[in-house]
Amino acid sequence: MSLYRLIVFTGPKGAGKSSLIKSLFPELDVRFEEPSYYRDYMLAGGLAVREVAGRRDAIEVIMAAIAKWNINVGLLVVDSSRQLEGVAEPRFLAVIERAEKKALVANKVDEQGSQVSDLEKFAFEKGLEFFGVSTKTGVGIEELKKWITTGEKTVKTMPKPVPPPVPKPPLPIDLVPVVAKKTPDKSRLTQEELEVLELCDGKRSIGEIAMKTGKSYGEIKKIIDKLLSQGYLETLKPKTT
Known part of the structure; x- marks a missing residue:
């Protein structure tokens, strides 16, 4: 101790x-x-x-x-x-x-x-x-x-957070990347992008991939968006239980 x-x-x-x-x-x-x-x-x-x-x-x-x-x-x-x-x-x-x-x-x-x-x-x-x-x-x-x-806690009056200048629609709870049936040459991918793509099995969500790699949700979402735009992924579907 x-x-x-x-x-x-x-x-x-x-x-x-x-x-x-x-x-x-x-x-x-x-x-x-x-x-x-x-x-x-x-x-x-x-x-x-x-x-x-x-x-x-x-x-x-x-x-x-x-x-x-x-x-x-x-x-x-x-x-x-x-x-x-x-x-x-x-x-x-x-x-x-x-x-x-x-x-x-x-x-x-x-x-x-x-x-x-x-x-x-x-x-x-x-x-x-x-x-x-x-x-x-x-x-x-x-x-x-x-x-x-x-150990004493005073009654708090929390400041109102500054709202973002443009309201954004809420994100889905989580999304599951679906790999395209035919993908471009993977040799163009970085090691980080290849690692994320290999974890896209149609079952893992973006949040679960983030947990697996130790990266933030935002970092993985950025990579997923790039893979989607380049044709390695077919779509993103809502996560179901």
């Missing part, structure tokens, strides 16, 4: 974990590059901040050791302006599963396209406390720090 009580920050790369740590604990000399596996910052009173890398391979390596961590507070930090698929990945929830207190922290609520309501619903479903913050404007930082240090 860890000698120190840990405040663990986990979540996808680019969610703003380092910036959030600096906003909550400005006295720390925070490094803003992704750690190889995890990085510790010492606090007073037997506490330590532990920032966990967001990469799948990093979490797989440390997963066995996590059971021995003495996690006082576990924070799953996400970028509220990005697609929600990455938030639900079990590896992030597994990191903070044993924490005495755990919360989903939606960072960057000041940015356009913030999906605060969907994230708050997800947090409720998973039994997590929820905080919406912005390290840029300072919104929600004091409330989150109070909860971390005392």
